[in-house]
Amino acid sequence: MSFAFRFTPLFIALSASIPVTAQATDDNAEGFVEGSSLNLHLRNAYFNRDTHNHGARDTREWGQGAVARFESGYTPGTVGFGLDxxxxxxxxxxxxxxxxxxxxLPTRVKSDGxxxxxxxxxxxxxxxxxxKALDTEFKAGDLFLTNPVIAGGETRMLPQTFRGISLTNTSVEGLLLEGGKVxxxxxxxxxxxxRIDTYYGSLDERGKSKHLSWAGAAxxxxxxxxxxVYAAELKDIWNQYYADFDYTYVVNEQVSLNPGAHFYHTQDTGRALLGSIDNNTYSLHLTLNxxxxTVTAAYQRVNGDTPxxxxxxxxxxxxxxxxxxxxxxxxxxxxxxxxxxxxFAGLDLPGLSASLSYSRGKADLTKAAQDNIHYDYYRADGKQAQHWERDLDVKYVFQEGDLKDLSVLVRYATHRGGQGYASIDGNxxxxxxRVIVDYPLNVF
Structure with missing residues (x-):
């Protein structure tokens, strides 16, 4: 499957951001100071991984993180100025x-490797x-981004950020248009x-790209x-396209059904620094509430000789x-x-929730592209590789008192892989x- 379509995501976003409806010029009237806020997020994180492999180390680290985020309001006028x-x-x-x-925590490699x-x-x-002008907002600098083609990691002690520009527009109620370049x-x-790289391309300096551009609508x-729908270009590595659909059918006040789908197409572009890529990946789910x-069944498939x-x-x-x-x-x-x-609110224990899942996969690594940098992550050897994972999450969020909104999340995962399925480190x-304690505080 090949896409010949050439696009400039930032241009698409700029064009799409033209406001549809005019609004009063005092939209930013809350003021730079009056509309500002300061939030502090404290996160205590403990990770412990037992590899069950005598040839590899177990890993165990514990840390305390703090993130302070200031967001100003906008100066009055047709075009408002602000600072984050x-x-x-x-x-x-x-x-x-x-x-x-x-x-x-940061990794430090010693002279012996x-x-x-x-x-x-x-x-x-x-x-x-x-x-900000009308319903269009432009940012330049260090950005917190969350969308299907470029989302900063939020699951560790501190969040990931990107440096570049972004543009969003909300002129039409219910429609978000966005684009940018980092x-x-x-x-x-x-x-x-x-520089920006990919998960598998991080093994090689060739996998670092000069920039990523994207545009999308939600x-x-x-x-x-x-x-x-989203589209992204990681220069000289890939064009990536994404689409999803989610529907909730309400049977009655207690019961609902939620079918949904996610789809990615990834195609090499430019100098193809990671080699040839032609990958279609999708997942389907059906949730009963x-x-x-809540019970969820999901099916996922990767069509391509690269991951x-x-x-x-x-x-x-x-x-x-x-x-x-x-x-x-x-x-x-x-x-x-x-x-x-x-x-557990159903048992008069509001704030307490738990989930248990079992996932199983089978990969045909006999077709894995051996002339591609991704191949180093898999030990194909002509095998049909299988693996499974079991996950248990338990979370409690304090509902009142001085600790209101403080949450404690305990996560436990068991992963087992058969012969023929191993990551590059063999684990x-x-x-x-994982034990993660979050305490968000609003200073003003």
Missing amino acids: AHAMLGVKLDGGGGHAGTSI ELGAAPHSFSTAGAALKL SFTKPYNQSGHR WSGTPNITTS AGAH FDYINLGDSVYLDNSRMYSDFNAPNERSWKLQYGYD SNNDEV
């Missing part, structure tokens, strides 16, 4: 060199200038910025329906079978998932525990 700024600090609480490498202990702390700060990223476990204006109970790849360290994997350890995204992989969730068998 943030500062982050990560502090190591535990994590020696023999157990480093969970990804929540082994991982050394992470530094005691790391920090970063950034800002973005912003302009050239650098600040990973969640580092202080400095670096619709939520129809009751019980959400849908979106019955009171406090489904995505921006390194990010969360732009909008697929149903992307789990805590595995994304079930190997070349020519088919996977399914069954998940059960329960909201296909893992038991992983």
Whole structure:
């Protein structure tokens, strides 16, 4: 499958952002100071991974993170000006060199190639200038981004940011138009910025791109329906296209059905720094909500001789079978998932929830592209590779008092892979525990 369509995402976004309806010129009248806010997010994170492999190290790290985010209002007038700024600090609480490498703390490679202990702390700060005219907002600087083709990682101790420009428009109620272009990223476990690469391309300097451009539209204006389409170009690596559809059918006050689908097409472009890529990946899900109970069945498929790849360290994997350890995204992989969730508000315990899932996948690695950089991640050897993962999440959010909104999340994952399925470090068998405590505070 090949797409000859050539696009400039930023131009599309700029064109689409022309306001449809005129509004009063005092939309920004709340003022730069009067409309400002300062929020502090404290996160304590503990990761422990047991590899069950005598030839590999177990990893274990614990840290405390803090993120302060200031967002100004806009100066009055037809075009309002504002400023967003943030500062982050990560502090190591535990994590020696023999157990480093969970990804929540910076990695330090010693002269002998082994991982050394992470530094005691790391920090970063950034800002973005912003302009607003009618329903169109433009930002330039350090950005927090979340969409299917470029989403900063939010699952570790500190978030990931990107450096570039973005544009959003909300002139039509229920419709979000957005686009942008970024050239650098600040990973969640580092202080400095670096070029953008992909998860599998990170093994090779050739996999770093000069910039990523994207444009997209998300619709939520129809009751019980959400849908979106996005397109992105990672220069000299790929063009990536995404579409999704989600529908909720309400049977009665207690019961509803939620079918949905996600689809990605990825095609190499330009100098094809990661080699030839022609990949179609999709997932389908059906969720039954019955009171406090939720049951989900999902099917996912990768059609292509390379894995489904995505921006390194990010969360732009909008697929149903992307789990805590595995994304079930190997070349020519088919996977399914069954998940059960329960909201303990049904037992008069509001704030407490839990979910349990089992996922299983099978990949035909006999067809994996051996002339592609992605191949290094898989040990094909002509095998049909199989693996499974079991995940348990338990979360409690304090509902009142001084600790209101503080949440405690405990996650446990078990992953097992058969012969023929192993990541590049050979660790296909893992038991992983994560404990994450979040405390969001609104200063003003």
